[in-house]
Amino acid sequence: MVVVGIVAVCVVLLVLAFLVPRLSRHPERGTQRTLGAGSRMAGKAPGPMGRWLRKPFSTSSKAVGRSGSGGRKARGRMPF
Secondary structure (H helix, E strand, O other), rough: OHHHHEEEEEEHHHHHHHOHHHHHHHHHHHHHHHHHHHHHHHOOOOHHHHHHHHHHHHHHHHHHHHHHHHHHHHHHHOOO
């Protein structure tokens, strides 16, 4: 269920970044801030469990960043 949610957020950010590149930065930062908070909280678990629990959040944050930058990059390549 969480994976579907992250994929949906990435798709929305990709479309938003393609259509309105300047306005897409705020939702992207908000999503990354939320995922960063989850990552920090998961990282407080003791031992290797903290790293294991943190990994899905950091991977999702990278995906959100790539989605937004990919949409802006594609918009920059458009001929008009």
